[in-house]
Every structure is written in structure tokens, then in C-alpha cells.
Amino acid sequence: MISLAIAAAVAGVLMLGCWLVSLRLRDASIVDPMWPAVFVAIAWGLWLSSNEGGGRKLVLTAMVTLWGLRLCIHLTLRKRGEPEDYRYTAMRSRWQPFALWSLAIVFGLQALLATIVSLPIQAVLGAEDNSAVGWLDWLGGAVWAFGLIFESVADRQLARFRATQAHRGEVMDRGLWRYSRHPNYFGDFLVWWGIYLVAGAAGAWWTIIGPAVMTVLLVRVSGVALLERTIGERRPGYADYAARTSAFIPLPPRRSSGSTAQ
Structure with missing residues (x-):
């Protein structure tokens, strides 16, 4: 308490x-x-x-x-x-x-x-x-590290894309964004589940409510769901991009009948 x-x-x-x-x-x-x-x-x-x-x-x-x-x-x-x-x-x-x-x-x-x-x-x-730190701590650290790197790379790729004048108004579908429409949020998701595994190593499995709430926020509330409501209006070609690209978990792109998004 x-x-x-x-x-x-x-x-x-x-x-x-x-x-x-x-x-x-x-x-x-x-x-x-x-x-x-x-x-x-x-x-x-x-x-x-x-x-x-x-x-x-x-x-x-x-x-x-x-x-x-x-x-x-x-x-x-x-x-x-x-x-x-x-x-x-x-x-x-x-x-x-x-x-x-x-x-x-x-x-x-x-x-x-x-x-x-x-x-x-x-x-x-x-x-x-x-x-002492045990194997579950190391597993949690590994999940956290992968998530942090994934999130950082995704943010960097998007920042460079936005900084290029020729890409203004276009849809980012390169790098990690080719496999997920929100790879930065996926990385954040891994970070918090990695932290939870460390808590689990300490016996605090009941704290699962923490990463669970963060997951809901990322996917259903202030993250993916909120952006998806309006991004199609602000980015021409987003509908085709969404049709072939996973919303959250990185997956190989699906075939789309439309033209390739920019």
C-alpha cells in the first residue's frame, strides 16, 4: 500500500x-x-x-x-x-x-x-x-529490450519519413511500417510485458492488470483505435495500406487489389 x-x-x-x-x-x-x-x-x-x-x-x-x-x-x-x-x-x-x-x-x-x-x-x-536475478528476469529483460529497440527504430523511421518534403501527405509503408501500421505501439506493448515478467520473477503475478491496461490503451483507446478513426481522411492511400498491413502485430503484408500506397 x-x-x-x-x-x-x-x-x-x-x-x-x-x-x-x-x-x-x-x-x-x-x-x-x-x-x-x-x-x-x-x-x-x-x-x-x-x-x-x-x-x-x-x-x-x-x-x-x-x-x-x-x-x-x-x-x-x-x-x-x-x-x-x-x-x-x-x-x-x-x-x-x-x-x-x-x-x-x-x-x-x-x-x-x-x-x-x-x-x-x-x-x-x-x-x-x-x-538474485534469475532466468525469468533475463527473459523479461530480453522482451523489454526487443520492444525498446523495435519502438525506437519505428519512431526513427517515421521521423525521417516525415522530415522529407517529398513524402508530405503520403503513407509511411517502409521499414517496420511495412509489417505493422503501428509498430511503435507494438514495441511499447513488448516493453510493458517485459517489465511484467520481471515482476513475475518476484512473485507479483497479480500485477498483470498493469500491462493489461496498457495493452487496452495502446490497441483500443488512445493508440491504434484513436488514430485509425481519422488517419484515412488525412492520408490518401491509407485504405489500401490498411487492407494489406496488419494493424498491430507485425505480419507479412497481404496482397491488395488496389494500387501500392505511397
Whole structure:
């Protein structure tokens, strides 16, 4: 319970501060780069409050930190110089007064979700167990590492594609994006299940709710499903790309009767 309280407090304070900054900037989408940073802060808050160290705790803290900092930096650089994301602008027009609504449905909700998703982190870093790293820890680390590399490569490929003027308005179907329409989200999915395996090695199998919630968010809520609702309108040729490309899990492209997407 102490670990849960620490995680909730860290997430709540950071999201409250982010909300106050968003009011000044009139940009609620700054919450996106803050999301991974919250998990890093939770991990370090739990690490510093822990009475004992240990190999597993050190490994998990490093895993969360590397993932969170990379994604935070990536999203911050992508956000730089850009206006408020269209998703939050649409919410701003529907929910008034948006200043108060955003505290609850954007920043408060993400603080709650971060507290739930971080349950495997809480279980490991808040435990007194100081057992040695075992084979399940290494398996979790391997899944995490593959996911982190997969996510990083996908993000890099998309960033380079978008930076090329000749590709403006076209559909990215190269590299990892040839096999999945959202390979970055698939990599994120692997990262969190890898973290869960480390928690399982510590006996905290009950924390499966954390990666399960993250999976639902990635596939059904704020990830794949949300983007798929409007991307076809913004990217000509996306329908043909979607017809031959797996939405989430990387698979060989299917044959399409339409023309090749750009």
C-alpha cells in the first residue's frame, strides 16, 4: 500500500504541475511527453524510498528509466514548435470550461492510469525481497529490450519519413511500417510485458492488470483505435495500406487489389 501511495502521489503531483503549465500555454497536448516521464519519476521515487537495493530492483529501475527518457525526449522533440494536438483541440471545443474538464479527463485520468499501469514497478521496487536475478528476469529483460529497440527504430523511421518534403501527405509503408501500421505501439506493448515478467520473477503475478491496461490503451483507446478513426481522411492511400498491413502485430503484408500506397 505504501508503494501504491507513493506512485499515486508522484503521478498526481507531476500531472497537476503539467496541467498548470498547460493552462498558461493553452496546450493540453503537453501531457503526451509527460506520460513516460511519470513512470520514470515513480520508479525513482520508489527506489529512493526502498530500504533495500538488489539486482532485480536495479535492473527494473534502469529498464523503466531508459524506456521513459527515450520516449519523453522523442515526444518532446516531435512536439517542439507544433500547436496543440487536434485531439485536444476537439476536446477543448466540446468540453467547457475546458480548464477544469482537462484537469479531470486529461491530466487526472492519466495520473490514475499511470498509477495502475505501474503496478509491476511498485511490486518490485516496494518489496523487501532481495533475491538474485534469475532466468525469468533475463527473459523479461530480453522482451523489454526487443520492444525498446523495435519502438525506437519505428519512431526513427517515421521521423525521417516525415522530415522529407517529398513524402508530405503520403503513407509511411517502409521499414517496420511495412509489417505493422503501428509498430511503435507494438514495441511499447513488448516493453510493458517485459517489465511484467520481471515482476513475475518476484512473485507479483497479480500485477498483470498493469500491462493489461496498457495493452487496452495502446490497441483500443488512445493508440491504434484513436488514430485509425481519422488517419484515412488525412492520408490518401491509407485504405489500401490498411487492407494489406496488419494493424498491430507485425505480419507479412497481404496482397491488395488496389494500387501500392505511397
